[in-house]
Amino acid sequence: LKSVGLLDVDVYGPSIPKLMNLKGNPELSDNNLMIPLTNYGVPCMSMGFLVDEVAPIVWRGLMVMSALEKLLRQVDWGTLDYLVVDMPPGTGDVQLSISQNIPVSGAVIVSTPQDIALLDARRGAEMFKKVNVPVLGLVQNMSVFQCPKCNHQTHIFGSDGARQLADTLGVKLLGDIPLHLNIREMSDQGKPVVVSSPDSPEAEAYKKVASAVVQRLEEVNT
DSSP states (O other): OOOEEEEEOOTTSOOHHHHTTOOSOOOBOTTSOBOOEEETTEEEEEGGGTSOTTOOOOOOHHHHHHHHHHHHHSBOOOSOSEEEEEOOSSSSHHHHHHHHHSOOOOEEEEEOSSHHHHHHHHHHHHHHHHTTOOEEEEEEEEEEEEOTTTOOEEOTTOSSHHHHHHHHHTOOEEEEEEEOHHHHHHHHTTOOHHHHSTTSHHHHHHHHHHHHHHHHHHHHTO
């Protein structure tokens, strides 16, 4: 098994503490580095651990950069095979700072299939290309809704928009994540669906995306 760490650098709306059912302040190691909080075997670090849970984070400029520096340079991760960095949407200071200050093996763009969301997804992909970060591919989130009563499928946000954008950009579609009640409920309870319902179709969708990301990392780094 590979060891994976999760770094949440969305300083405006950190979601990892809730998703991973973690709270509290990180302890410090002997060399004064923050020790990640761990659940489900995954060490996690987030701005959400450093501020009050309900405190609004209304930061700009230097304050954001200072927070990023702390998260990037002052955490004792130990030995990891992969560090997954969850970034906020957009193409702002956070994304540029990450790509310029640490070696990034590849970027995964996540978007719903609707046209408005795809505009931001395309900008994100183009930005990473400009700073020489390989775009591993796109993930189509909330791709289809299946009625739990009749099993009828509805493409609420449109059909295959991310797939079409991937073709336009010349990158791969890494997978589809459905719009499923179980995903939302388990995420709100701090029990990711791959843990709470590991054999479900929705959990299998996440596993397929993870496998596709690992495969693309091997391809771009050989």
